[in-house]
Amino acid sequence: MKNQIRVRFAPSPTGYLHVGGLRTALYDYLYARKTNGKFILRIEDTDRTRYVEGAVENLIKSLNEVGLDYDEGPEVGGEFGPYFQSERTELYQRYARELVEKGAAYPCFCTTEDLEKMREEQKAAGTGIGYDGRCRHIDPAEAQRRIAAGEPHVIRLKVPMKGEVVFYDVVRGRVAFQWDTVDDQVLIKSDGYPTYHLANVVDDHHMEVSHVIRGEEWLSSTPKHLFMYQQFGWKPPKWVHLPLILNPDRSKLSKRQGDVATEDFLRKGYLPEALLNFIALLGWHDSGDRELFTLDELVRAFSFKRISKAGAVFDLEKLNWMNQHYMKTLDLGYIVIKALPFFQDAGLPVDDMEQLRLIIDFSRERVHTLQELAEFSKVFFTTPILDAEKSVFATQDAAQKIFAFWAEQIPSLDCNDDAAINALIKETTKVCGVKGKELYFPLRLALFGDYHGPEVAALLRIIGKEEAQKRFAGLLL
């Protein structure tokens, strides 16, 4: 179908899905779904020195886990494949040759030492650093001879030396660069593999990509890409460069300051719903000040118009708030399923579903993540261990009196009957002569391991009578 919107997420498989990559994939997804277009996953794996075992599987797994399904790409196929650049190298070779024949690229025989020396000289002279184009002037016949003789070489793009290059970016509008700041980019490396720049342009054209959505760090490469489109006589895609993602101190989001991998957030118990909602707002906002969106709502609301140019701060507190919101409001059955692995990892039993539902329904109101949920829920499974101060408190007469009374009463108490529980509490006031804190602190301490916390009735309902009795009896001297 001509004029169909086709967008691609084109990660280099370096090990994990960075949240910046996740945002690109999300915007691709939203735009494709909104326009009935296609969302493509293309693996840009031509840099063999950066190859990481399992990285592609990992990436696909992360995309699957958050529910960003793509229409074409690895595992699902499509008519524009293969979707791994390493399987398309012949194509890139062909187009590199075409550029050389057109005089828009040239073989460069400079060795690493040559380049090193050049850089040193440029540094000493205080001039701009970059390839100085010295192999541009080698006679083509001579270059052919050297190639035939097996001399190692790369192919470089021959960009204009002066003037201005102007293009339009959907987010930034008119963008201009001076050609003399753009270097002769290597297109084919000496190992025969293409660099990102050539492969990206060739594939975006062949895969009929209509919009290139990517991070701002690629903005300065766009002149080179545009130049290639022009040389090939191809229509360039529309460019949509997304703002940087920043740490709260406004430095570029980096691994050093915390988690950046999607899998880290999932492993810590952030829900895909929260993660996507949060990520969507890193550089985009709706017309009002609305912040909570399901994925479908994002599809409806999303537009390039509201992508900002300014960097977006990654605010972990906001993510926590959002995750808490989804933990509380999503279907309980779903939260239980999501929580199971976290309970298992925490060594908690997951065989009694009824009890688990009760616990999770109760605990989810009080935590931010699934990991915290499991941590918080431990107290319902294992008798709490009191610290020194609380242990002393538990040995005092007032507390001991209450423990003894409850240990005796609980066997005949219906723990699902709030009225009966309230009656017992009243009775305790009389029998033990305590009220307020003096009454509730010991009760909670025995049942929950802390003075403050949930309602006594709620605790009893969850823990059940047997365990509750054990907890009170266990504290008796």
Ligand code: GLU
């Ligand atoms: N492979 C590039 C990256 O890893 C893709 C950039 C682009 O989308 O053009 O970021």
